[in-house]
Amino acid sequence: MVTTLEDLSDLRNTRFGQPYPRHGLSLLWWFADDCVDRISNRGRMMARYDPEDGYFGFHEFHNAEDLLPDTDLTYYEVGNLSNHHHHLGSLPHDVCKNYDSDVPDSNTDRIIVSIDSAQNGDIWFDEVYVTEHSDEDDFNEMCTYHISQDLIELIRDLEWRDFIRQVVIKPRRRRRR
Template structure:
């Protein structure tokens, strides 16, 4: 199974993960980067919570051919049907309806012996049950570090990357040249 790795903020934006509102994926990813993981100088991702104990609504994810096989268990977070498990700023746009407001998830492979995340993935539901393999991505430690450097408002502001801005210049017309003699 091949999963695209997101290394930069521009890679993340290009995927449109967690967009547009009321989707919650970008808020969920910012929360995860700031509250759930610490990255050391060797790129090891130490867990600041215990997914195996259900912290923040994490629960076991049984790989349905979505992610590469691993000897470590996968855990999923982001289901907004679990009240009180995530901060208000993540859940605020949840409508409780069958819309896109509860589409996004984070899935981690977790080594409980070392309290480390080995891999971090973001994905979205393709329907009420299955995840969309074409919209599942591995989040690199570099991208997580970039997210950690940003305030929530700066991360959620669109666009975050100057290359995404479009400017159109309209040449000015000399109105005197349009008026005849």
């Protein structure tokens, strides 16, 4: 059972995309701001880009680990920085800037979406999930969350700096003696 995150405090409490140099929070803000074209009155999220086309490194996610609910819809994954220059369109600098191939944590976070195509050719994100790798090949089931449409809408209403300010947990400073 995947937990649904409804608001910014839910997201902050998961510690997804944290600490530095992880890129998950920047990836999620970019996704909400750039990949979601609009949210309909019925709460459906229209995609600006078709993940099937491979833009930004979107590629099919086969759910072989049964990480996500079984569905007839196709899942797509995005966020792998190690091959970000091999696909159509690049992830923005703010998402990639902390990537270091020698630091595995700088490339651990991913977004996985399911896609629902309408008869008129529109592409809709049916569900949105965030997750992280537990090792090079597998994802951490305990750190996989469903992102509600309400949370996507909240993120879309914020500037990047305001979003980061509200969700990043500041490290505690050591007291000087």
